[in-house]
Amino acid sequence: MRYDTVIVGGGLAGLTAGISLQKAGKSTAIVSTGQNALYFFSGCFDSIQEPTPEIKSLFSEAGIRVHYTPGVRLMPMGTFKESALALEDVSLFPTPQFGKKVLIINFMAYHDFFSSFLAQGLEKQGMECRIRFLNLGDLAQPELGPNQMRAVQIARKLDDVWEKVVQEVRVLLKDEDTVVLPQVFGLNDASIPERIRQGIPARVVFAGTLPPSVPGIRTQMLLKKRYEVLGGTYLLGDRVTGAHVYEDVVQNVVTKQLDRHYLEADHFILASGSFFSKGLSSNPFKIYEPLFELDMDYDPDRNTWYDPTFANHQPYLGFGVKTDAQLRPSRGGVPVKNLYVIGSILGETHPELGSGAGLAIRSALKAAQLITGQP
Amino acid sequence: MKSNEFDVIIIGGGITGAGTQRDCAMRGLRTLLVDRSDIATGATGRNHGLLHSGARYAVSDPESAQECIRENMILRRVAAHCIDESDGLFVTLPEDDLDYQKTFVQACRNAGIRADIIDPDLARRLEPSVNPDIIGAVRVPDCSVDPFRLCAANMLDAKLHGGQVRLHTEVTGILREGNTVKGIRTHNRNTGEDQEFYAPIVVNAGGVWGQELAQMAGIKVGMFPAKGSLLIFAHRVNNMVINRCRKPSNADILVPGDTVCIVGTTSSRIPLEECRNVAVTPDEVTLLITEGMKLAPRLASTRILRAYAGVRPLVSADDDPSGRNISRGIVCLDHETRDGVKGLITITGGKLTSYRLMAEMATDLVCKKLGVDKACETAVLPLPGSEEGSYEEVAKKIWENPTTAQKVAAARMGSRVSRIRSTDRRDEALICECEQVTMGEINAAIDRLEASTLTDLRRRTRVGMGTCQGEFCACRAAGLLAKAHGCIEKERADIDYFLQERWKGNFPIGWGDTLREAEYTQWVYKHVLGI
Numbered sequence: 002m003r004y005d006t007v008i009v010g011g012g013l014a015g016l017t018a019g020i021s022l023q024k025a026g027k028s029t030a031i032v033s034t035g036q037n038a039l040y041f042f043s044g045c046f047d048s049i050q051e052p053t054p055e056i057k058s059l060f061s062e063a064g065i066r067v068h069y070t071p072g073v074r075l076m077p078m079g080t081f082k083e084s085a086l087a088l089e090d091v092s093l094f095p096t097p098q099f100g101k102k103v104l105i106i107n108f109m110a111y112h113d114f115f116s117s118f119l120a121q122g123l124e125k126q127g128m129e130c131r132i133r134f135l136n137l138g139d140l141a142q143p144e145l146g147p148n149q150m151r152a153v154q155i156a157r158k159l160d161d162v163w164e165k166v167v168q169e170v171r172v173l174l175k176d177e178d179t180v181v182l183p184q185v186f187g188l189n190d191a192s193i194p195e196r197i198r199q200g201i202p203a204r205v206v207f208a209g210t211l212p213p214s215v216p217g218i219r220t221q222m223l224l225k226k227r228y229e230v231l232g233g234t235y236l237l238g239d240r241v242t243g244a245h246v247y248e249d250v251v252q253n254v255v256t257k258q259l260d261r262h263y264l265e266a267d268h269f270i271l272a273s274g275s276f277f278s279k280g281l282s283s284n285p286f287k288i289y290e291p292l293f294e295l296d297m298d299y300d301p302d303r304n305t306w307y308d309p310t311f312a313n314h315q316p317y318l319g320f321g322v323k324t325d326a327q328l329r330p331s332r333g334g335v336p337v338k339n340l341y342v343i344g345s346i347l348g349e350t351h352p353e354l355g356s357g358a359g360l361a362i363r364s365a366l367k368a369a370q371l372i373t374g375q376p
Numbered sequence: 377m378k379s380n381e382f383d384v385i386i387i388g389g390g391i392t393g394a395g396t397q398r399d400c401a402m403r404g405l406r407t408l409l410v411d412r413s414d415i416a417t418g419a420t421g422r423n424h425g426l427l428h429s430g431a432r433y434a435v436s437d438p439e440s441a442q443e444c445i446r447e448n449m450i451l452r453r454v455a456a457h458c459i460d461e462s463d464g465l466f467v468t469l470p471e472d473d474l475d476y477q478k479t480f481v482q483a484c485r486n487a488g489i490r491a492d493i494i495d496p497d498l499a500r501r502l503e504p505s506v507n508p509d510i511i512g513a514v515r516v517p518d519c520s521v522d523p524f525r526l527c528a529a530n531m532l533d534a535k536l537h538g539g540q541v542r543l544h545t546e547v548t549g550i551l552r553e554g555n556t557v558k559g560i561r562t563h564n565r566n567t568g569e570d571q572e573f574y575a576p577i578v579v580n581a582g583g584v585w586g587q588e589l590a591q592m593a594g595i596k597v598g599m600f601p602a603k604g605s606l607l608i609f610a611h612r613v614n615n616m617v618i619n620r621c622r623k624p625s626n627a628d629i630l631v632p633g634d635t636v637c638i639v640g641t642t643s644s645r646i647p648l649e650e651c652r653n654v655a656v657t658p659d660e661v662t663l664l665i666t667e668g669m670k671l672a673p674r675l676a677s678t679r680i681l682r683a684y685a686g687v688r689p690l691v692s693a694d695d696d697p698s699g700r701n702i703s704r705g706i707v708c709l710d711h712e713t714r715d716g717v718k719g720l721i722t723i724t725g726g727k728l729t730s731y732r733l734m735a736e737m738a739t740d741l742v743c744k745k746l747g748v749d750k751a752c753e754t755a756v757l758p759l760p761g762s763e764e765g766s767y768e769e770v771a772k773k774i775w776e777n778p779t780t781a782q783k784v785a786a787a788r789m790g791s792r793v794s795r796i797r798s799t800d801r802r803d804e805a806l807i808c809e810c811e812q813v814t815m816g817e818i819n820a821a822i823d824r825l826e827a828s829t830l831t832d833l834r835r836r837t838r839v840g841m842g843t844c845q846g847e848f849c850a851c852r853a854a855g856l857l858a859k860a861h862g863c864i865e866k867e868r869a870d871i872d873y874f875l876q877e878r879w880k881g882n883f884p885i886g887w888g889d890t891l892r893e894a895e896y897t898q899w900v901y902k903h904v905l906g907i
Binding site: 038041043047076077078080081082109110112113115117118120121146147148150209211212214275276277279282283284285303304306307309310311312315317318357 | 658661662665801802803804805806807815848851852854855856858859864865867868872875876878879880883886887888891892894895896898899900903904905906907
């Protein structure tokens, strides 16, 4: 099978690159193992300041609702963090003192949303908090078992009955100016969070839960849908197991499912993620890129990989594949001509591209531009 | 008698202290146990979890070997729910001297330890993970033991016999009137409260910190702190304890325990000041892996979960720098006869396996001094949880079709698992998926087993001990603790401490899947949860 570009990795970076290339009329295929960092996405595109028109259209055309409001957001444990560009679910405030009286809504027997920690954090900001629990079983049958009370299962139920939650909250609401709800709404319908806001006569703030992230999975599904609508081939549940490189040019990649039907292309993009997604591997002696054995930018002395204090910045998170300014990597010092490296596999080797979701999007757009030759 | 007066005060919530309190309480004494942090935080919780058959000491220390086999047989009965009767192998590798096997077996038999030379082929069938190159094998009655469970069961039984327990309570002074010890001065590290407690006898069971405690009473007890480092692997590679059949050396024991296995140890002398903060060095990690692979080659491809180190509380007798040639014998010091200070006893040395005997010796001395004439029953009466058969039988008595979580709870709690039976299905919610710990079990540990922090909970329920190393369960369990104690501020700090504690054991082995997990933990806690 032959494409213009084959992309290894179907997370935020891989999908962004795929969408850009498809839009530019290229034929592409994405090989995705399944889960990626979007499954625990906070909902904020940190490190993106003003979104470019290109980034704006990427989101709007995919049906991803974002807003750009530099400020702070409420974190799941009651702290605040600066952000600028976020999904519509995530409220951004000029200061942490955004209200006076807060009603925090949780579900009974749901242990992944930390209402008491949230209350404590808000009380520190001078807010008065009241926590109330809804019984999900009263809202949607059949009831979820005690071990099914996880974000995605709850969100699936709530997609049908979110209006009942609005009604319950309206009954519970006294003189509070703010209602805090867990981020378990709108798994399959991005408009639900906004419709909940309209239905409740108070400020509605959605606070994060333990992963999986409902807004993250929704974002992933919308991007994937957009990519497929544009004609892209998304090979889900497959894994690239090898590659053939001949005279500094990647000829094709081999996947587990396609067996001997190699994926051939003019260009290849490596968006396989960092350690967690197995884009990077490690053993006691080295950190390496397992697929192409690309040159790495890191210190081989294992003693320098970690900071003994968990809370400090961990050096290993900065390690990544070494590339030139055109995101092209090398093998044994020799540049690979038609391979581009994007997303978190770059570590912190390209600080100008930001980190996290910002790095994924910026490096993906850049690679797409380099491949199409369009600015 | 006032509420701050007791017959005996025991300092130290390790297995020696907990065992001593239980024994004293069973003999009718009013007891108080204090510890500066939690139960089993010192050497008790930082070893292999090996219930020695005594075989390891048979050649070098026949007395300890005899003690071990006697206690091993007793604990199988009275602490059944803490013990896995796995049996052990002493294997000879091609590089080892097979002649040593004869000496070893003879010494075992002299000490009363059953030691059967078996064909290496049989050994490979009994324990498929063992190095296939072995040229000799001896089967011995080694077992594995969960030291946290054992310690908690002793504390619980002491409480059931009227004993009082004050954890997170540091001894800041030993009260003396002339040459007589009257009690202790304490500082509660949770509440900040300072309080004095009085008793005619104080037992120093402070392990390696016993030297500092004795010093407070103006007495010199020279400890010989020897650090031992170990590695926990994420799978139970072996079902039998695997030892090297040679003179005891580095990393020559591999012990299965619950869902994991543990290889160790190293041995190096360290200054007393470093005992509170022992760290595993990269060299030790390399040595443990290289030597461990010789016992079971599969370890080379098995994920390592943690590295940790403990300090053996040996009393110095000679100047051997390794600490390995010192007798692991029990040291029970009567400071009245030794130093002319009445009312103080130090019990130290010994081993996890011989803790019950140590407790008996200390309690006998306490009773003699108090004029109490009651025989020790700890060798006969089972610990709470160990009264009824296997965990499968226990679970079936309570639940018709026990779930995995209910079965493992029965394995952890023994017959006391009936306490977490609940009609509320929400109690079945899994807080820790890796170790299958339910909300009911966690709340039981908070209510009955004096758990006040996440690390306390970990020792009592295995919450956070599994492959994810507390990624999700830490926050969930913290929520339950916050609810139980009504102190959210403290719980937030507790999560930070818990994460740091986990990382401390992860980064020395931070590669492969451990590094993947560590990166995920960083993302979840820093970026998603905002800690």
